[in-house]
Amino acid sequence: MTTGTGTVAPGAGGSVDLTPLAGRGSLTWGLLDAWVIAQRNLRHTWRVPDMLVFSIIQPVLFVLLFVYVFGGAINVGPGLNYVDFLMPGVFVQTVIFGAMLTGLGLAEDRQRGLLDRFRSLPMSRSALLAGRTLSDLVRNLFVVLLMLAVGLAIGFRFHHTNLAKVVAGFGILLLFAYAFSWVSATIGMAVSSVEAAQSGGFIWVFPLVFASSAFAPVESMPGWLQPFAENQPVSVVVSAVRALFIGGPLAGDVIASLAWSVGIIAVFGPLSVRFYRRTVSR
Amino acid sequence: MRAVTDTNSRPAVLAEGLRKSYGNAPALVGLDLLVAQGTVHGLLGPNGAGKTTAVRILSTLLRPDGGRAEVLGLDVVRSANALRARIGLAGQYAAVDERLTGLENLVMFGRLYRLPVRRARARAEELLERFDLSDAAGKVVGAYSGGMRRRLDLAASLVIAPRMLFLDEPTTGLDPRSRLAMWEVIGDLVRDGTTVLLTTQYLEEADQLADRISVIDGGRVIAEGTADDLKARVGGHRLDLVIARGGDLAAAAEVLRAAGTGLVDVDHAGWRLSVPVPGARVLAEVIRGLDAADVEIVDVALHRPSLDDVFLTLTGRRAEEEPAGQPGDDATTRDLVTT
Ligand SMILES: Nc1ncnc2c1ncn2[C@@H]1O[C@H](COP(=O)(O)OP(=O)(O)OP(=O)(O)O)[C@@H](O)[C@H]1O
Ligand SMILES: [Mg+2]
Numbered sequence: 001m002t003t004g005t006g007t008v009a010p011g012a013g014g015s016v017d018l019t020p021l022a023g024r025g026s027l028t029w030g031l032l033d034a035w036v037i038a039q040r041n042l043r044h045t046w047r048v049p050d051m052l053v054f055s056i057i058q059p060v061l062f063v064l065l066f067v068y069v070f071g072g073a074i075n076v077g078p079g080l081n082y083v084d085f086l087m088p089g090v091f092v093q094t095v096i097f098g099a100m101l102t103g104l105g106l107a108e109d110r111q112r113g114l115l116d117r118f119r120s121l122p123m124s125r126s127a128l129l130a131g132r133t134l135s136d137l138v139r140n141l142f143v144v145l146l147m148l149a150v151g152l153a154i155g156f157r158f159h160h161t162n163l164a165k166v167v168a169g170f171g172i173l174l175l176f177a178y179a180f181s182w183v184s185a186t187i188g189m190a191v192s193s194v195e196a197a198q199s200g201g202f203i204w205v206f207p208l209v210f211a212s213s214a215f216a217p218v219e220s221m222p223g224w225l226q227p228f229a230e231n232q233p234v235s236v237v238v239s240a241v242r243a244l245f246i247g248g249p250l251a252g253d254v255i256a257s258l259a260w261s262v263g264i265i266a267v268f269g270p271l272s273v274r275f276y277r278r279t280v281s282r
Numbered sequence: 283m284r285a286v287t288d289t290n291s292r293p294a295v296l297a298e299g300l301r302k303s304y305g306n307a308p309a310l311v312g313l314d315l316l317v318a319q320g321t322v323h324g325l326l327g328p329n330g331a332g333k334t335t336a337v338r339i340l341s342t343l344l345r346p347d348g349g350r351a352e353v354l355g356l357d358v359v360r361s362a363n364a365l366r367a368r369i370g371l372a373g374q375y376a377a378v379d380e381r382l383t384g385l386e387n388l389v390m391f392g393r394l395y396r397l398p399v400r401r402a403r404a405r406a407e408e409l410l411e412r413f414d415l416s417d418a419a420g421k422v423v424g425a426y427s428g429g430m431r432r433r434l435d436l437a438a439s440l441v442i443a444p445r446m447l448f449l450d451e452p453t454t455g456l457d458p459r460s461r462l463a464m465w466e467v468i469g470d471l472v473r474d475g476t477t478v479l480l481t482t483q484y485l486e487e488a489d490q491l492a493d494r495i496s497v498i499d500g501g502r503v504i505a506e507g508t509a510d511d512l513k514a515r516v517g518g519h520r521l522d523l524v525i526a527r528g529g530d531l532a533a534a535a536e537v538l539r540a541a542g543t544g545l546v547d548v549d550h551a552g553w554r555l556s557v558p559v560p561g562a563r564v565l566a567e568v569i570r571g572l573d574a575a576d577v578e579i580v581d582v583a584l585h586r587p588s589l590d591d592v593f594l595t596l597t598g599r600r601a602e603e604e605p606a607g608q609p610g611d612d613a614t615t616r617d618l619v620t621t
Binding site: 015018029044112116120121122 | 341342343363366367369371373375376377378379380381382390391393394395396397398401404405408409412422441442443
């Protein structure tokens with residue numbers, strides 16, 4: 001145990017031994033600290049579940065709209081139900097929008113002055129962000145499972161696949177969402193207010209989500225848009241998940257999805273932590 | 283004097299030439315500070331003086347643009363991490379999680395200070411008890427009053443019983459009763475050896491709590507010393523006199539003019555007179571003079587100048603007006619006649 005870590009003032013102290021734990025590596029501490037933060041955020045979610053409710057209602061509405069309103073007009077090819085085509089896209093869209101709440105939560109922490117408190121503690125420098133992305137991942141998992149239930153209820157079925165592939169599909173989905181959480185964290189730390197995090201944090205995902213193969217085949221889009229819609233990361237992930245859930249060629253899209261996710265985390269992880277270290281409340 | 287728990291004779295805070303700008307706007311322009319261990323040091327200044335910026339730099343939240351600072355012998359930039367495990371900070375606005383309960387807040391902070399869960403919990407309960415929050419321990423902080431929130435915030439900054447505590451305007455926004463309670467808590471901490479750096483806009487508060495005071499304005503220290511030192515800089519005392527109704531005000535004023543060092547302020551309606559004097563010795567002379575002039579004395583008193591006057595003398599303007607009803611807002615320090 002280390003000694004002399006400021007545990008001497010009897011006025012502030014009491015009967016509790018205040019010697020901090022020692023002898024763990026910084027990676028272990030990083031994870032432990034992040035877990036404390038994640039637990040706190042999950043408590044918030046349960047205590048004030050509006051966010052959770054909204055993040056479920058919105059994709060459910062989407063599914064119903066797309067299936068029952070546009071579904072008839074969208075031609076997804078012979079022998080394929082629109083709902084089977086749609087659900088992988090909806091899963092991706094759902095987790096991406098869910099991931100965008102990461103930056104909002106962080107901006108709120110800053111607005112409430114909590115960021116200063118956390119930054120004054122000897123906790124790991126990345127823990128507040130890592131904890132937030134972690135709790136958002138848990139929330140996303142929960143929402144995706146609910147969406148799966150909704151999908152199954154309106155006729156979605158897995159085809160030409162097996163359990164391992166389905167699990168891999170959800171894994172790719174959630175990893176991509178986790179990567180987007182770090183982008184959102186970076187935005188949340190870079191902008192100066194909750195409002196800015198709210199609008200600036202969402203606006204850029206709309207073209208990514210809608211100019212993609214999530215809801216309609218890329219071939220149905222105008223020619224100038226197709227190269228982008230075909231190759232941008234959301235489409236790549238949708239294709240990979242779709243192939244894993246309802247069959248189709250796999251390897252290329254799966255590897256590209258993993259590469260995108262890892263690449264995004266590698267860039268935006270350190271970047272967001274850098275912003276975190278510099279920002280102060282208010 | 284106060285118990286100094288550390289044999290180390292190093293100052294608790296040593297800052298030299300701290301500079302910090304936000305964009306092009308300078309907030310600190312060469313701030314120097316020296317705080318001895320086991321003392322309370324007050325940073326006194328009006329809105330925008332740079333108090334919060336100074337506290338943020340010393341508590342490792344902000345990097346200075348220039349100058350250097352050590353807290354408990356550790357450089358605030360190079361040893362920031364080690365320092366965070368030794369200090370406590372209660373910022374200008376209570377920084378506790380509104381959606382957690384009081385207990386959950388303190389346990390969380392304890393764990394982030396890397397206490398094992400069980401001890402973090404025991405410490406949290408101990409602090410809640412001490413700050414009179416035990417009954418509200420299970421309530422969500424969003425439902426706390428402002429005073430309760432402040433106390434919880436202070437408790438959070440004491441989780442590891444730090445030897446160095448930074449308090450940024452600890453009583454701003456509190457009602458008089460909570461303010462007095464807060465003063466008591468701070469007094470207790472210091473009695474037991476904690477070094478405290480506190481900022482305040484309340485002259486009264488600095489006078490009450492601080493062993494030494496740095497008056498800051500425009501991002502630097504414009505005066506430093508004990509409250510007494512600072513008052514002495516304004517020069518001597520002020521003599522206030524009330525004579526019997528219908529007495530000879532002109533004669534009384536003449537006596538005061540002879541004894542004083544400045545203009546005599548005469549309040550005809552209240553039969554009051556006031557004048558700056560060099561020291562307590564003139565009192566006898568004044569009483570003899572009034573006696574000789576046949577003026578009947580109702581009340582006579584010598585006042586040392588308040589920090590209000592200090593601020594006025596140092597900066598040429600008044601500090602923020604204090605809200606009415608502050609504790610200590612009593613006649614002895616408040617009835618100064620400005621001339
Ligand atoms: N984050 C910031 N961005 C830009 N300017 C800032 C920022 N924080 C403070 N300032 C400016 O720096 C100067 C010093 O501010 P600081 O908050 O340190 O003063 P203060 O003495 O704490 O004031 P107050 O009594 O109002 O709390 C002010 O002019 C303020 O407007
Ligand atoms: Mg301030």
